[in-house]
């Protein structure tokens with residue numbers, strides 16, 4: 014994985030802006046930011062980020078590659094879309110945040126223990142396996158992400174909610190053994206593999 | 221002139237009849253006001269009312285008319301009788317609308333009305349229809365000084381309107397700064413790319429206009445006269461001088477570039493590759509849309525850094541404190557010179573605030589799309605490193621020290637107005653040398669930025685050879701409320717000599733100044749005043765025998781309208797006069813007056829008020845309110861139904877500058893308990909319509925404290941206020957507070973003497 018990272022560093026030298034423009038979803042918008050700070054001011058999580066969106070855009074232009082790609086900041090985005098609605102320059106900020114997170118992850122330099130990143134991984138593996146989310150498996154994986162004891166604790170805390178969902182047929186208690194996926198998951202796997210190949214080719218990532 | 225006959229018309233409309241005893245008002249007009257003809261009317265401003273007055277003027281030989289109805293600012297069309305002397309008693313806005321309609325209030329409200337009527341009757345006795353100005357000029361040609369974009373535009377606009385133009389340019393060609401540009405910031409959709417500067421088109425238009433007479437390599441070596449009758453010497457470099465007559469003057473003398481040598485910290489002078497925006501234009505012209513080469517070794521520029529606000533918007537010594545307004549857009553344009561020739565050139569603009577007036581925001585976006593990088597930072601140092609330049613700056617977003625390297629650094633330096641000689645220090649000197657008291661502040665602002673100055677206009681006015689400078693050396697009057705106006709009547713400024721600006725703003729500005737100069741000549745030939753008493757036919761005259769030659773009027777006239785004759789008496793120049801009355805307020809022996817405004821017209825109003833004795837517990841407060849802002853604010857307060865004390869007696873004045881201290885001392889001597897003066901804002905950000913009037917009034921009133929002490933009166937008995945036209949809520953509040961204060965300090969002991 015870090016081979017990809019090294020390759021990218023070599024390819025773009027210190028032109029991080031260009032790297033972002035060519036590899037990050039909606040990255041070509043970064044240059045249009047006029048540094049007004051409205052996004053940072055609008056973000057409900059802004060005060061808790063190391064680098065709110067405005068700053069991230071400035072860091073990209075200033076070539077601060079490592080700082081940007083290894084920060085937890087964009088992983089904090091909750092997709093509330095406040096910033097997009099308010100940005101006077103109409104930047105798709107939310108999408109850029111997710112694009113940056115995804116890119117850092119692909120390069121293998123995203124913060125390893127970031128809970129959002131880990132949950133995203135669990136979710137992806139879950140849905141990609143059968144083509145449909147196995148909610149029970151997903152919840153269990155999420156609860157037990159940090160170990161057995163903490164999993165039990167979280168499970169107990171959520172028990173009444175779970176029972177309620179079962180009663181109203183919102184959750185299938187037997188999903189672990191009888192989860193219904195799409196008709197032909199094999200085909201789905203081929204499809205996803207192909208999509209990844211195309212994307213990698215476009216971005217010049219050798220896999 | 222026929223015998224004087226005064227008629228008073230009391231209106232009963234708009235509720236006046238219900239609220240006031242108009243029979244009593246009519247009686248007062250007859251007996252105390254000594255008016256031979258007094259009529260009441262139910263609806264004076266309707267056709268019947270107006271024709272009643274008209275018929276009296278035509279049939280009964282009425283020469284003086286008092287209309288006791290609404291404010292002098294209302295119904296000016298209906299009551300616009302310009303063949304008689306006219307006075308107004310403000311019963312509506314001045315009384316019934318600001319007083320509660322209650323039984324307790326009835327008596328004091330009626331007393332207020334009685335006094336307002338007495339005041340109007342007293343005033344009218346001293347008013348004369350103004351004689352026409354015998355010295356009005358007749359010349360309607362316009363002189364434009366400066367052949368840059370502003371001068372050419374003004375000349376073309378005025379010429380198209382049918383006026384003869386003399387266009388004088390110091391250099392050998394028209395075009396000014398704009399002629400030295402490779403391209404200009406776009407002025408039309410889609411505001412995406414630099415466009416042709418358009419100078420050759422302007423020059424062609426100038427040549428095409430038959431009315432424009434161009435003088436190249438020439439300057440103005442003498443200007444004398446007044447609106448409608450200026451006489452100017454136009455001297456060519458060859459030494460030849462012609463004398464021409466013009467009606468008004470537009471000074472479009474533009475700007476000089478700031479000397480970047482004052483910015484060694486930004487590398488200017490240390491490396492030939494640090495240049496200013498003007499020098500980049502030269503490089504761009506040489507490159508002719510091809511790659512731009514750096515001066516040191518002719519290498520094609522691969523990276524360039526633009527440093528915004530270089531030596532501008534800063535209080536450091538030697539820097540300009542203001543923003544020059546065009547340079548952000550200019551740097552955006554210049555970055556595009558590089559990007560359009562080769563998108564791989566690194567272009568970085570380091571800015572503090574990016575200010576893009578007009579449609580510059582679209583232009584800015586276009587540059588971002590082309591890949592120009594904008595970084596918010598404060599540049600600290602530019603130094604040559606290994607054949608390149610290193611720009612150290614503080615990144616203001618990341619709060620971090622940062623550096624950029626580049627082949628070329630462009631400094632966005634500012635505009636310095638070509639406003640000629642600063643005449644203030646000389647004027648101040650004269651005051652110190654024995655001009656007596658004057659408001660001119662003793663402290664001269666030490667201007668850090670000095671450029672060698674030649675006079676632009678070489679005025680022969682005793683007040684100095686050029687237009688007074690306002691702030692930072694720009695020649696202007698008030699740049700928001702009355703742009704283009706200067707403190708010399710009939711002389712207007714436009715373009716960057718007035719305030720920093722770009723080409724688009726300059727062209728608008730020049731058009732505005734052209735219209736102003738046309739208005740000036742048209743008023744001048746009719747003997748009328750220009751802004752702000754546009755159309756006024758009165759003018760000041762003085763009683764020579766009484767004059768002590770103290771010079772106060774000549775020094776204090778904000779418009780340089782008064783010269784001196786051979787015997788050192790003031791020489792009033794009617795056509796230059798704006799009719800503010802500042803001279804009248806200044807004159808210690810009170811010999812200056814207008815036909816329709818004088819020490820008497822106001823003084824007699826003050827005296828005519830019925831003064832209750834001390835034990836009545838009815839104080840009287842005199843308000844002298846500037847007719848430009850304070851009086852309209854009072855009217856508007858009335859329209860909104862705001863109430864104020866019934867103890868005030870309000871006299872509108874042309875300007876606080878026209879207030880002679882005798883009015884104030886007379887008022888106190890005759891028993892008024894307090895005097896409020898309301899005028900416009902003074903100082904650097906003044907709103908005074910006559911520029912200095914309010915300031916002078918403040919100064920004079922600061923001296924009145926001694927007089928109050930001699931009379932053993934409290935200093936609070938005279939208060940002066942700065943009032944804006946929007947102070948609609950504040951003005952009644954001020955009055956009521958002041959009335960309460962007078963209540964506290966008690967009655968004036970001079971009552972009844």
Ligand code: SF4
Pocket residue numbers: 045046047048049050051052053066067070099100101102103104106
């Ligand atoms: S709101 Fe938009 S323009 Fe403003 S700082 Fe954020 S991204 Fe930039």
Ligand code: SF4
Pocket residue numbers: 052055056057058059066089090091092093094095096097106107110
């Ligand atoms: S969408 Fe993300 S970046 Fe935007 S305001 Fe919401 S949390 Fe912040």
Ligand code: SF4
Pocket residue numbers: 760776777778779780781782792796797798799800801802803804
């Ligand atoms: S002070 Fe005013 S009224 Fe007097 S001469 Fe000057 S402009 Fe005219």
Ligand code: SF4
Pocket residue numbers: 762766767768769770771772773774790806807808809810811812
């Ligand atoms: S007119 Fe009055 S102010 Fe002017 S010089 Fe004579 S005395 Fe002085």
